[in-house]
Amino acid sequence: MASPAIDDYLKTIYHHTEWQDDRITPSQLAAELGLAPSSVTEMVQKLAAQGLVTHRPYGPIALSEEGERRAAAIIRRHRLIETWLVSEFGYAWDEVHDEAEVLEHAISDRLLEGIDERLGRPRFDPHGDAIPDAAGHVHREPFVLLAQAPAGHVGRVLRVSDRDPELLRAVESAGVAVGTTVTVTDAAALRIGTASVSLPDAAADAVWLSI
Template sequence: MPRAENPAIEDYLKTVYAHTEWQVDPITPSVLAAKLGVAPSSVTEMVKKLAAQGLVTHAPYRAIRLTDVGRDRALAVVRRHRLIETWLVQEFGYGWDEVHDEAEVLEHAISDRLLEAIDERLGRPRRDPHGDAIPSADGTLPSEPFVLLADARIGHVGSVIRISDRDPATLRLLDEAGIRPGCELRVTDAAPDATSVALVSGGDAHPGVALTPSAAESIWLTA
């Protein structure tokens, strides 16, 4: 049977969690409204409901933070989303630039039983097609030190941990350049208008690739 959770609540919790997954600044109501594409007044009302349910803490005009219970709920949604993305790529031949919107819909619809079956069929994957860690059923989420490519120093060598799925066009460009989670990059140049990297394999560096600031801000490397 479909799940009985409120999709709007799940979207809010997931968005609050995702904002701080790769950086430390908590999310503000205005940023949350922008990310969800809703009016600030709608955020105000929903945050009041979430706080009343013990899912977030929030003082007027201040940042919004998940409680422990809220974080557990958020991670459950994140798990569903990332498993569905992985399922669509591995079982149905979707491109990694095509799965985000599909998963946004399906994460609210499939049953827990089906999700468990998907996880088992896929061999309990640890990361989705973009490199994002998939929380375990008990909410455990692995992490490791990282650096955003846009902030990496010249000469830094690191493996790609994850690539943001927010822009399908950027995913397609990176795919054409051979940049995927797991590949190793060396930063060869950094300027305000571009960051140049070289793919490293077998100890050899291949010809450099110039990335736009937007692309460089979409790639996380091992630190």
């Protein structure tokens, strides 16, 4: 049964392991969703009963095969809508998240397919996050978090987290965008060509580069 609340849980669990390997814990899930731990525990039990997650008491949470399929489907909607808003309506990349949160539950499958076709079947959204295809598959290349990249590392910007619109604006103002080739100076500084670029400290944990 369709449920925005369930979709939000599944999306959050899915997001957690997209760019690192550790599974999400109940306390982390509660913090991400801004909910009381007791409420999260109750919902996780319901999700497990529906076969959407696997979980043991106090242990980490993982999506089941069905949970992964459902999470990928709603994330596909969200990221295609973000891409559509930027491409067709002139939204900036820091403006699209909240709009997509509303629209992902409202548009029909037919309209979604039309958006995907019109956009040329994009593989990535404006922030560099992979858009699952209709079968739920994603395509990513090896990556490293800026905070973990050694000085002198050269790579393309693969992704900038969309969690903080202010940080997105600061990164954009610095001339850094998805696809930009950069050389790492340190965790808060890059070089683009011969130009040195300073980023907010928070960018170290919000920018991913190709290896």
